[in-house]
Amino acid sequence: MTLASPSDFQASQQSSPDQGDPRGLQPEGWLRYLSFSLDHKVIGLQYMVCGFLFYFLGGALAGVIRTELASPISDFVSRETYNEVLTLHGTVMIFLWIVPVVNGAFGNYLIPFYVGARDMAFPRLNAVAFWLIPPAGILLISSYFIKGGAAQSGWTAYPPLSITTPALGQVIWILSVLLLGGSSIFGGINFIATILKLRRPGLKMMQLPMYCWAMLGTSILVVLSTPVLAGTLILLSFDIIAHTGFFNPALGGNVVVYQHLFWFYSHPAVYIMVLPAFGLVSEILPVHARKPLFGYTTMVYSILAIVVLGLVVWAHHMFTSGTPPWMRLFFTIATSFIAVPTGIKFFNWLATLWQGKIALNSAMLFSCAFIVNFVFGGITGVALAQVPFDIHVHDTYFVVGHFHYIVYGGTVFVIFGSIYHWYPKFTGRMLNEHLGRLHFLLTFIGFNLCFAPQHWLGLNGMPRRVAEYDPSFTTLNQVSSVGALLMAVSTMPFLINVVVSALRGEVAGDNPWKALTPEWLTSSPPPVENWIGEAPLVTHPYGYGTPADRLDLQVVTAEQIWNDRTP
């Protein structure tokens, strides 16, 4: 870490954008989190808190759905309201919770640390991207209260339903999603530039923590596919407002074209939601198993394969839309191929754990449960990729069960695990482990109770997006609703933990987990410029399991640890 030239000194002294405010007008303390801060750490936590607020809103909407579905008749809310609730549930969860949190929250906080930079490449763009989210979210929620109500066509907004249901709510939905998509694209541009261009001198791509590769892959998908959704929704809005006929068969249009354009984004969207989770879990497992991440190179190539394949499988959402057999054949095969790189990652995580010195703390519990849940969701995904099976279960609760295993059992579990892992870094305090384990137990049981029965329901013919169903499905729906209730209850110990620990938690110190990635080689919380002095050069972020890793990591670099390892 010697300073070889004045430009090195210059780099080490150069502060992050928020520092050096000579007029002293920047807000201090917690007010920073309500301001247009350019600091990636502040922005990351803004995304986090904002995302969680929308998570609770989306969860409340899910509560309405599961309460309605606890009985076979439509008796809790009106049918229109039920449609609005299910539409907003999906839209809020995807665009206001998952995408902002795994990309914007953890991405913005961690990526500059991992590449050895003081901040992201474009800090002002970063702040703009975040501040698009609260107004877009408020706009979306407000649509519930206007004449005609909120959009009712599901998060997929298929015409002709989206053109024939009350227009204002749908147009507000479109505008909100356009703003959120724009936010996502700005974030993607920032991540690509930061990861490719802002790496600390001496740090090579194949030395980066895996989360960087995951975010690079995700951001490529964001930049390539989100704009197609934007274009599609603009055309849809023309159909609604100007009565053009792009997707209106009565005016010469084609609803299937909408579906193709919509899913061209929305399939990569699921990888945008899950790839960052893959990256985060790849950071957590080595630390708490005290073992290097297994198969770094194949992990990288798997991410790249998922990015490429993820762009060419969209029509597996359209097997029952009159898609010609040759097209269905292509998409079945391509979709089945994606199981390969995903499976590689799954086995690499298992190998990372194998014979590790595993500490089953809350972070690790959620991460290990992710592996279990995700493989189950992945297997049902492979089943769904097969056309004959999909024809049977398309638009049934089987699909609902499948994607909740991926998105909740996968990504949300990783989000929780990541919070237990990084909360000490964000706040300087440890979360309470007892509450953490209670949170985990309630979440794991509630989640499985809620979504496992849905596979059986779908196989036996219960459709999606209905408030009424055949009475023979009642018992399993009630089991599912009890699971949902448990999931709601599980948020209590989590919330109490997060709030109380911030005030009274055990002081964490710089590196409570004795981890090796760069964010742990500075104070908790980190200083504005991320490190005092030069950014550390960590060329082996997974050098665990050596005698040296029990040393004080403030004075030993990962390079030295690697060099000291016993052969």
Add this chain to the structure above:
Amino acid sequence: MTSLTSGTEEIAQISGDVAAAGSGHGGADHGGHADVRLFGLATFLVADGMTFAGFFAAYLTFRAVNPLPENSTYELELLLPSINTLLLVLSSFTFHRAGRGLLRGEGSACRRWLAITAALGLAFLAGQMVEYFHLPFGLTDNLFASTFYALTGFHGLHVTLGVICILIVWWQTRSAGRIKASAPFGLEAAELYWHFVDGIWLVLYGILYLL
């Protein structure tokens, strides 16, 4: 470490340079790293290009799959759009000339070429409007009409934004302005955007008018 203690004045000067360079927010050196703004703009243009790609895909699919109304064809008048194409391609060359003028320190030449580029852009827009007024179909007449107006309109919006950027750059290249040979990013960014808009038009012209 001796290089530090013996070179305090040097370091003070470097810090001063750093402060000066970093004082313009959005300037190159806010984080001690290279200027990656053009790379960021290029990434954004990839995203913008994908929006157009979605529109093109929709258009081509409609053409392949949705039958035209009776007694109608896809043919459009070619004279005005072809002139427009020449104007836009020419404007890319004139913009490039302007950039060369800036880097050579020829401020007045740079501003002259910028003005010509803006004029060409405005001529393109005027030509587009003349064409719109003379077309026999409106926005909602049929699917082809809707797609035609959506595509050319979205592109025209980009041209309009581009002309505004050229005018801003023209203003900022005055002698007291912020764009100079040592800080050419504003012009380079606008130029890259303009070439992108030109490129999109070529694809659009090919698919809508020639196909």
